Amino acid sequence: MIETLINIAFCVSSVLTLLIFLLPSQYDPRSAPSGESSSRPKTSVQILVLGDIGHSPRMQYHALSIARNGGEVAIIGYADSDPHPDILSHPNISIVPIRPHPAILQTSNKLLFILYGPLKVLFQIVCLWRCLAYTTSPSRWLLVQNPPSIPCLAVASLSCFLRQTRLVIDWHNFGYSILALKLSASHPLVKLALQYEKIFCKSATAHFCVTDAMRSVLKQDFKLQAPILPLHDRPASHFSPIMDPDARIKFLTQLPEAKPMRAALESGEMRVLVSSTSWTPDEDFSVLIEALLQYSALATSQSNLPEILAIITGKGPQKEMYLEKIRILEAAGKLEKVTIRTAWLSVSDYAKLLASASLGVSLHTSSSGVDLPMKVVDMFGAGLPVVGWDRFKAWPELVTEGVNGMGFGSSNELSEQLVQLFGDDKKLEALREGAQKESSRRWDDEWDPIAGKLLGLT
Template sequence: MSFAQIFIAIWLPLGLVTVVLVLVFLATFPTSYDPYRKELIQLASPDGSKEKEESEMTAEEQIAAPKQLSVETSVQMVVLGDIGRSPRMQYHAASIAKHGGRVDIIGYQESEIHPDLLSSPLVTIVPLDPAPSGLQTSNKLLFLILGPLKVLWQVWSLYRALAYRTQPAKWMLVQNPPSIPTLAVAQLVCFFRNTRLVIDWHNFGYSILALKLGPSHPLVRVSQLYETFFSRMATAHFAVTNAMSAVLNEMSGITARPLHDRPPAHFQPLSKMDRSAFLDKLPETAQYAEDIKQRRWRLIVSSTSWTADEDFSLLLDALVIYSAKATTNTKLPKILAIITGKVTAWLSTEDYASLLGAADLGVSLHTSSSGVDLPMKVVDMFGAGLPVVGWNRFEAWPELVTEGVNGEGFGSADELAGRLLELFGDRQDHLEKLKRGALKECEVRWDDEWDPVAGKLFGLVK
């Protein structure tokens, strides 16, 4: 067969296919952000009336007519997880909208989202299609096979949402982890759409993967290299702790602005009357309400996502130790422990905030895969004026809790049991001191932290 025949039989068809694919790509190329284009958001009229020409309206109808809001800042927010269980990203969205920015939140919509976001004309929820259940597994060997297939599914659904299902935005704020495939897809879309990428570091993706595969597994090393490579190309970074900011700078040369978690306004201490009414109303506490009010029972609250960096057996073992002591010491109160989370008592946003305000003590079991992230549940507890005992064997713990002032730490089930025996037994005055410290801590709110850091970066706060 001659060269010409080979060319016609093989390379010409391949060339034609390539040309067609390029033309299709160019024809469907995602629109880019135009900094000179004025963006207007149509606000709904209070009475839901249809739009009319202004000349046809009465004075009252003109007042009630839909209005347009000029938007200078727009943000795509990426949560490759359940939006409802990503409170920090919801707080970001609420702050951006509060200052007049438009927000598209891209993520999985599996649980309740804060009602303020759902009602805001500046916030749009863009739900991702979940991966087929057949791609989910806890088996290590199957994970190596199904994991890449799940990533491919996520790549396509995320790219489609960012490039075609949403308007171009000035900024893209990405929650990390998960870093795979989020960072690569985000960088690609930002390049196409003239968008500036900001990474909000909650933890490190490779350190969480190490909990599943082990720190020496080759995929963990690959994950770390991937995370470092794509994160370096971002415009800016936020980190949840000073310690994480320092690690990012040392490990990757990244300068991340520390942006500590703080409680939003809906977490508040309860008055004595409101606490009493809530204890009577909540099904989990109703039958013990009077005993809790009289301190014959103590109410403790812990929140868990049942992940590898939360050893829930610590609390169970500590409660067993406490129970054994309480059988011989009748002065010790009984304990009602309420565990909230995905497979336990999942409460509405309002009820969860009230539960924290009604409790006597919060318990954090977060052990931190990286050592430099912090449990947001403790921030929520402080927002409700609730003192905390928590696992303290990691570097960033002192950035959140001042031991002896607003909380206490522990490093084993025996130590946790000891804390409970002290605070509910002979040292109840110390529990009152920790309560006062938590109430003092709750004075610092999310806006106080967000405005001078993220607000200034996005150009929303002068």
């Protein structure tokens, strides 16, 4: 009996000793990152994106703002596409790639999603823990993009507790509301995800959110006591208007997608409509297709309506499904006055496309009702007027109806707006002037007094 107790005690002590040695190192406020010898060390910040860094513009803007103000940044996320060139070239920014989960764990089938979901989460937990606790040096702050919430918030909370790091959550939306798009709002997993989000978000020192409406939800429904700071999305410096109409046409006619329509663009017989989509269920692309069908039918009989070149950017799971629908419609001659093309552009060319197009379209429907589409912010930054789905609470925080954009709630309404704007250049130019005024509101102007102040950088 005594020998058994001794063996148990030995095993327990061995495990405890091993755990102590394996505990991640803690942040030391007296030491400067990267060996800096300055008496006032740089602020060190980790930014966690459980997604493609290149497709996370807001988190990239955070990184650039921190670095430009003297902070040191490690961005942790998937390296599926190239981030902003300034991210790659800045000496104060490093990228820590997360190992992607096996492709077999990705599925759109609801039954398989419930089976594969836990396996995917376990894989992500291991990868995240390795990056946050061991691969990276301990930092003063950890800024986490939310959603996704699972498993980010739990892993980040534990890592910050052990490393004496301050956690800040940047709320773009709610994880449970996005999950509800796949499983329905009444599904037990969605209810569990909501409780998970409410519990682990309370470990944060502070919170950023993209709208005032979201702040109200976090305050009232999530019962958060820590500071909740609205930090509205604003365009980065590479989005800027092109004031010369000839310069816009010149850029458009250089694009491979637009070269065949060069004569129509130069003569003014064609307008360029641009939309950026993730090709997911929360952006119903069929709304735009139906509106373009209606427009094409009207344009064949109304000579004042120009042709439309619709350039769609972005990648996502439903892209091929919609492209097949478009091919069928084109073959049937139902898009006679409309040409739809997809494009994948560099950061600088995308910004120029927005500045050169006639009108932007946002199909973002908002799973929570209190988030906003970043694409509209970019369009305004380029001085591009916008029409967008407006049936959610936060829309008026971004678009001033009739001044810089217009909202719609159906394909019929969108078609009417296209006819109204493309049939009357004065109305379209009035919206462009409003969008150009909106372009003066920049990311740094919003970030410095809010995030910069919190992080001790401004």
